[in-house]
Amino acid sequence: MENRCESLYSKEVIKHFKNPKNMGEMKDADAVGKVGNPRCGDILRVFLKIEKKKINGKEKDYIKDIKFQTFGCMAAIAVSSVLTEMVKGKTIEEAKKLKNNEIVKKLGGLPAIKYHCSLLGAEALNEAIKNYESRLLKKDGDGFDWTTSLKKKK
Amino acid sequence: MRNIYLDNAATTKVDEKVVREMLPYFTEKYGNASSQHLVGQEAKRALQESRHVIAKSINAKDDEIIFTSGGTESNNLALKGLFFANKEAGTEKNHIITTKIEHDCVLNSCKWLEKQGAKITCIDVNSEGFVNINQLKQSITPNTLVVSIIHGNNEIGTIQDIEEIGKICREKGVYFHIDACQSYTKTPINVKKQNLDLVTLNSHKIHGPKGVGALYIREGIKIIPLAHGGGHEKALRNGTENVSGIVGFAKSVNLASSGDIKHMTKLRDYLIEEILKIPNTKLNGAKGDKRLCNNINISFNNIEGEAIGGYLDSYGICSSTGSACSSHTLETSHVLKAIGLSNLQANTTLRLSLSKYTTKEEIDYTLEILKKVVEKLRRMSPIK
Incomplete structure (x- = not known):
């Protein structure tokens, strides 16, 4: 189906807006990020599922799964959707x-x-x-071997 | 693909009968109404006949009607024309009273006039959008020149009690101007009964062409023109008259009928009733006959109006937000703010505006799609 908002938005924006990828809540997320824009009122929430995998012999944290929830306009929804596609499967370092x-x-x-x-x-x-990293630090306090984890990364 | 146009408060489809009426004035009767020859006189006659139609529709005299390029120009001419005429005459009248729910062309004219020495007072409205009459009365001073109020609000559809306000203004000896762009032909305007001094009218909201409007100026009221020139329109609106447009405007007024109003009112009430069955929805503006017969303005909690509009558009339904994140600006609608909505609530608002062409079947289709879209966006929203 065509969309006539094309005068305002690109085809790619319309595509993501109409069929947003990775939309919804993640119950067992390892990290959540929430931001709001007080001016336009948009609110974005990003959920991350993070696991480790070996890349060139080094073990790295990577985004195994990502989901979003958005209260916003067409652009905000399209941004959320494309963003999740861009970083899904990437390491945290890359995503940053x-x-x-x-x-x-x-x-x-x-x-x-x-x-x-x-x-x-x-x-x-x-x-x-950030939420994920601060959780790691907290885990450190709870007996998580942070130094080993860091050494492993090196 | 379907094309369901529910944005008639923005503009309307030109009636084909209007187009047919206009056509001869492009290639046959193309004269300049100021010319003394036959072709010119033909144009002049058309102009006079059109002026009579507009005048009669609001119970005015023919020579109290000045044709302009539309609502924005008429509102500018009314306010700036009055202000500078009084400044020129050396009167002390420099105070303009208006409301917080005016169209931008009134609010921005007032802001500009403030820099030219005018004092501006913006009256509050209540949660349904009705002007606070007591505050209005108390705001009138010996220096007050004019009270300018939007008759039927373009966003929330509230129709002001202009008869009561007109009476107050006449008693206090201040001019009363109404912006009737949305209300014209939809609710009665009678300049004598309602004590109106200046009335802004336009054509493209009532199935006439764009670029045409009128300003009623009660006999005896002095205003000065925005543009100086060859003396057209009693030298108040100089420049060769847009004869074809004016002819189309008059035809659109002639075509307007009470049957259209009944038709739109019925569909409006049905649409409002059905939308309000969706949980967490709220109607903005007044109800019943105090609301424009074609206006629907609803807040859908926890989702943005712009996104609803985007999905509706992909199903061929044209709507409007009239709120933040609209195509021109990020500012939250001053009208929705004035009736007490927060920025967040204002962003959840969708405006649907009907016309005489809207059908029950189109409304049913819109409702079906709207329900789906609202459900989808609510699933997407982090706010529950």
């Missing part, structure tokens, strides 16, 4: 490097007044990663 302009590029551009939606997406992902 994701910039909002890469999201915009992947979506084939966003109208200038919707650019902030991409920032919100990148922020939500970062919050989720």
Whole structure:
């Protein structure tokens, strides 16, 4: 089905908006990131399932699964969807490097007044990663062998 | 693909009868109404006949109607024209009273006039969007020049009691201007009975062409023009008249009928009733005959109006948000704020506006799709 909002949004935005990927809540998430934009009212929540895998002989944390929930406009929903696709399967290190302009590029551009939606997406992902890392530190306090884990990473 | 147009508060389809009426004025009767020859006189006659139609529709005299390019120009001409005419005459009247739910062209004209020395008071409205009459009365001072109020609100559809406000203004000796862009032909306007001094009218909301409107200026009221020129429209709106547009405007007024109002009211009430069956929904604006017969404005908790509109569009249904994240601005609607909605609530709002062409079948299809869309977006939303 065609969508006539195309005058405002790119085909890629419409595609993600209409059939958002990885949408919904994750009950057993390892980390959650939530951000809101007080100006436009959008709220994004990103859930991460993180596991370890060996890459070139080194064990690394990677995003095994990712889901999102969004209260927002078409752009915010499309940003959320494309973002999850972009980082699913990536290591945490790689995911951390994701910039909002890469999201915009992947979506084939966003109208200038919707650019902030991409920032919100990148922020939500970062919050989720921060949440994961702070949990690791807490686990450290609870007897988790953080130093070994770090050594292993090196 | 289907095309269901439920954004008639933005603009309407031009009636084909209107188009047919206009056509000869492009290639046959293309004269300049100021010319003395036959072709010019033909245009002049059309202009006079059209002026009579508009005047009669609001119980005014023909020469109290000035044709303009539309609602925005008429509102600008009314406020700026009055203000500067009084400034020129050296009167002390520099105070303008308006409301918090006006169209941007009134609010931004007032903001600009403030820089030119005007004092502006914006009256509050209640949760249904009705002007606070006591506050209005108390705000009138000896310096008050004009009270300017939107008759039928473009976002929430509330129709003000202009008869009561008109009486107050006449008693206090201040001018009363109404912006009737949305209400014209949908609810009665009678300049004598309602004590109106200036009335803004336009054509494209009533199945006429875009780029045409009118301003009623009661006989004896002095205003100055925005643009100076060759003396058209009593030298208040200079520039060769848009004869074809004006002819189309008059035809659209002639075509408007009480049957259309009944038709739209019935569909409006059905649509509102059915949408409110969806959980966590709320109607914004007034109810019953105090609401524009074609306006529906609903807040859907926890999901954004823009996203609802986006999905509706993919099913061929045209709607509007009239709120933040609209195509031009991120600012939350000042109208929804004025009736007490938070930024978050305002963003959950969808406006559907009907026309005489809207059918019951289209409404049923819209309801079916709307229910699906709301459910999908609520599943997506982190707010429950």
